[in-house]
Amino acid sequence: MNMATPKTTMLEPLLRQKQTTCPYCGVGCGVDISCNVSGRITSLDKVTGTPEHPANYGRLCVKGTNLLETNDLSGRLLHPTMAGAKVDWDTATRAVADKITQTIAEHGPDAVAFYVSGQLLTEDYYVANKLMKGFIGSANIDTNSRLCMSSAVAGYKRAFGEDVVPCDYTDLECTSLLVLTGSNTAWAHPVLFQRIQRAKLCNPDMKVVVIDPRETETCTIADLHLPLKAGSDVALFNGLLQFAHNNGAIDEAAIGEFTQGLNDAITSANTIDAKDVASLCGLNEADLNTFYDWFINADTAVTFYSMGVNQSSAGVDKANAIINCHLALDFIGKPGCGPFSITGQPNAMGGREVGGLANMLAAHCDIENPEHRENVKAFWQSPAMPECGGLKAVDLFSAMDAGQIKFVWIMGTNPVVSMPYREQVESALKKCDMVVVSDIVQSNDTLAFADIALPATGWSEKDGTVTNSERRISRQRGIMPPPGEAKHDWQIMCDVANKMGFASGFSYSHPSEIFDEHARLTAYKNDGARLLNLAPLTGKSQAQYDAMAPVQWPLTINSDKTLSAVRPFHNKVFSTPTGKANFVAVQFSLPIQVTSSEFPFVLNSGRMRDQWHTMTRTGKAPVLHAHTDLANVYVHPEDAKALGVSTNDYVTLSSKVSGETACIFPVQIDKRQRQGDVFVPIHWSGEWGSHSKLAKLYAPATDPISGQPELKHGAVSITPLNFSSYGKLYISDDVQVANGELDIVKVLNEVVESNNGYWAKYLIDNGLGVSIASQLESQAVIKGLLEKLPKTWVCYQHKTADSQVLICTYQDSFCFMAFFGAHSPSTKPKYDVPNSWVDSALTQSFNPEKLANFLRCDIDEEFLNGPVVCSCFSVREKTISKAIVDGGSSVSALGDTLKCGTNCGSCKPALATLINEHAITVEDVARES
CATH class of the missing domain: 1.10.10.1100 (BFD-like [2Fe-2S]-binding domain)
Incomplete structure (x- = not known):
């Protein structure tokens, strides 16, 4: 019998499924990609959560769901450049290697610095740390994880002797009391939030306490919300320790079996009278006592904390104040218990494992420990090893500004946007002899300072591992080949290392080899001293590595040769010299950036639901702009009343370090704010607006131990700002492609910003939208725009007593629309048209009736349904x-x-x-x- 070969038609594309890991937050969700085998990802492809992945069990948030919407090649950096000109790889990496070698010869190794990222894979991170510390011989390698998790790291190390997160995601589901502090989990970690929601539905007795100055959407599941004063966390948790002690809730004999330092911690906590804690924290005393009572009487408790705790000049003390309470009540080392620090980046934890911070060595070794240094040096067979920690992020850029750092290599991060004191960061990069940037984009605020730009692979091409917030290692697999001439970060660094004469230490041909070396180093002369020991994962073939399933450390090998995870500290043995956990005596101190009569408002910052970091990826998806299209400042109604501003009015924010050009934001009035506090999201930057440069407002105030910046407590003034005209303009995607010479940002800078105006752009489905406020009259703005627009466009204008409308067509399609008026947007004038209405019009075929509707701003009812x-x-x-x-x-x-x-x-x-x-x-x- 003849068996006919099945035929594949054009309507049945050949699909394959690949499993990888989401590149956003530290939850570490598994992702399934069904894609066409023949090339790059297309609209036929699909992304879903991996059903069997323990981090998400098939669920994805809105950012993960729209990953494929961010994956096109528009704006990608595809070739190495020097001074903006395209060069080949050999020329670029030779220039980098020669400059590092020259800098070391002339100024010593500490004149060289790397600034890396939690977006790197563990293998990339490992090579960067090995090259910098083991071969260049300096510890001046730091990471943007310094800005988010370094205080949590230091807190764990002080208490446990090792940077070990002692919790699993399952603890969030089986605890009787969950305390969410300094974390808007609903927006920052939505998949975990949904797990918590379901757990609470299944167990109505489970109590949830949210501790946050703002009443965020996380509070929708809260049994109790404590809107504490920003920065007062140490007082709150010292008060809890004191309350537990005074009410006989601490079994000191039992606790003493596995801890040390309890009495000192209690004595330190007692320096603030319990009655004063409510006042210091700005809380209702009855609510405070309810929280304390719930905690000391709970069967189990998890305190889940993030940036609101860490991004502080007292972030480490805050972490230890929380840990003290868990140690005192024995809420650690067992299900449903523990102080749970949640990471903000996909591989912040992996970077910590390989020593990506300036004050660490690989494999959880300490750079200040001579034995650890010698062990790592011997394992690497390296020619050099620094004897002390290097410069942490803020100090690194300060030293660069002072002329001490002559060469910096920035990988996968945008410090001009994310670091505090933007003025100094920009100044430092201008002064540095050579700035090298490895990234996936052609332009961002930091690339503007790059002497050499190197095209790196992005999420859909990178191949390696990441470690999530519960210590789970997952594979991030390349779905497609690198575009253009892009290379993996580890490959770029190995090329530079080889040109510097270090070929013997950097001869990897596949990431599996790097992972194996990393795993072997964690086991090298460990002898049970550190829980990070990946010995069971060594010796994998490339095929085994490629097929590796998610695995959580600490690991044990079962009798049947399978691997299983071990709960950290289940045996109450810790990674300290004595084996006991340390209580740390901490005291409350005020934030460094305090308010004053000149700067009376507390500035808080954080994430929005649908955007990520500086929008390198999410900024490419129009659907992710729909929820919040631009940066706003959120103000309490009473503060808005005192300032005399309404929703959508513009204000200037200034601080002691903001420089001459301050930030400008539209106002959103929010009754969920604490009075006297304001909130601004972190994502928007100079790429997205003329005055969306939040980092200008923060002083370089840091925690003295961790070096983490105080990004949750700035001090600012707010000044209402009036313009002569306001408006919106829109340009279609098709026209931007057809008229490639039209640089709309350049036009906005010349027409708007140069005349002391404001602009902020965002994506819509069919193009680009821009909000504008100008010191010019509407007619002058329209005139300025017309002078810059292509002469091939057909333009129509409509003027009334208080508004101007400009409609342009190109090849019989609507392609450009501008709506301007003299009234503030807070009055909801007719020209303040809905984005969705214009979006539906762009690329429509021209006809006179539609044109008349657009010129009169006759908006269809369906588009007036709000945000x-x-x-x-x-x-x-x-x-x-x-x-x-x-x-x-x-x-x-x-x-x-x-x-x-x-x-x-x-x-x-x-x-x-x-x-x-x-x-x-x-x-x-x-x-x-």
Whole structure:
């Protein structure tokens, strides 16, 4: 019998599935990609969560769900450049190697610095650390993880003797008390938030306490919200330790079996009278006592903390104040218990494992420990090894500004945007003899200072491992080949190392070889001293490495040769010389950046739901701009009233270090803010707006132990700002491609910013939107734009007494629209058109009736439904509110009616908030009647 060969038609593309790991937060979600085998990812491809991955069990947030929307090659850096000109790889890496060698010869190794990133894979991180510390001979390698997790690292090391997160994600689901502090989990780690939601539904007795100056969407699951004063965490948790001691909740004999230093910690906590804690923290005393009572009487407790704890001039003390409470009540080393620091980046933990911080060595070894130094040096067979820690991030750029750092290599991060004191960072990069930047994009705020730009691979091409917040190692697999001439970071560094004469130490041909060396180093002369011991993962073939399933350390080998994880400190033995955990005596101190009559507002900053870091990836997806399209400053209603501003009015934010050009943001009035505090999101930068440079406002204040900057407590002034005209303009994608010479940012700078104006851009489905506020009259702005637009466009204008509209067509399609008026956007004038209405018009075929509607701003009713709440299905606030009025009294009911919340689930907290606000409104009306 003849067997016919199955045929594949053009309508049935050959698909393959690859499993990788999400490149965003530290949750470490598994991702399945179904893609066409023939080339780069296309619109036919799909991304879903990996059902069996223990971090997410198939769930993805809105950012992960839209990964493929960010993966095109627009804006990618595809070739090495020197002074902006394309060069070949050999020329570029030879220049880097020669400059490092020259710098060492003339100024010593400490004149060289690397600044790396939690976006690197563990293999990249390992090679960078080995090259810098073991062969160049300096510890001046630091990372943007310094900005997010270094205080947590130092806190764990002081308490446990090793940087070990003692919790698993399952602890969030089986605890009786969950304390979320300094973490807007609903937005920063949505997949974990959904796990917590489900756990609370399954166990109604589970209590959740949210400690945050703001009433964030995380509070939708809270039994108690404590809106403490920013920076007062040490007082809060010292008060808890004191409360536990005074109420006889601490079994000192039992605790003494595995800890030391309890009495000193209690004595230090008692320096603040318990009655004063509520005052210092700005909390209701009854609520404070409720929290304390719940904690000391809980069967199990997890304190889940993030940037709100770490990004502080007292971040390490905050971490140890939390850890002290867990040690005192024996909430550690067992299910449902522990102080759980959650990382902000996909591989911040992997970087910590390989010594990516300036004050660490690989494999959790200490750079100040002579035995550790000699062991690592011997293992690497390296020619040099620094005897002390290097410069931490803020100090590194300060030294560069002072002329001490002559060469810096920046990999996968954007310090001009993310570091505090932007003025100094820019000054430092201008003064540095050579700035090398490895990145995936052609331009960002930092690349503007690069002498050499090196094209690195991105998420869909990188191949290696990452470690998530629960110590789980996962494979990040390359889905497609590197585009253009891009190379993996480890390959670039090995090329430079070889040209410097270090070929014997950097002869890797595959990341599996690097991982094996890293794993062997963790086991080298370990003798059980450190929990990070990956000996069971050594000796893997390339095929075994490629197929490696997610695995969590510490590891043990079972009798059947399988591997399983061991709970850290389950035996109450810690990585200290005595084997006991350390209580650390800490005392409350004020933040360094304190308010004053000149700068009376506390500045807080953090993440938005749908964006990530400096938007290198998420900024490419229009759907991720729908929830929040530009940076705003969030202000309490009473503060707004005192300032005389309304929603969408513009204000200037200034600080002691902001320089002549301060930040400008539109106002969003938010009753969930603490009065006297303001909030600004971190993501938007100079790439996205004329005055969206948040880092200008923060002084270089740091924790004295960790060096982590104080990015949760700035001190600023706010000044209302009036302009002569306001407006929006839109340009279609098709026209931007067809008219490649039109640089819209250059046009905005020349027409708007040069005249002391403001602009901020964002993506819409069919193009680009820009909000503008100008010191020029509307007519002058329109005139300036017309002078810059291509002469091939057909332009139409409509003028009224208070507005100007400009509509342009190209090849019989609408391609450009500008709406301007003299009234502030807070008055909701006619020209303040919805983005969605214009978006639907761009690329439509021209006809006179449509043109007339656009010129008159005759907006269809369907586009007046308010901001997007559900990004996945573009469901807007007014649509949801109507559904609630019509009986949609639960999140699931709204999902049944509108589909919102039924895909990634990131909007579920917002839906719960709307339901709650509607219930309160109805209750108020009933009470009044």
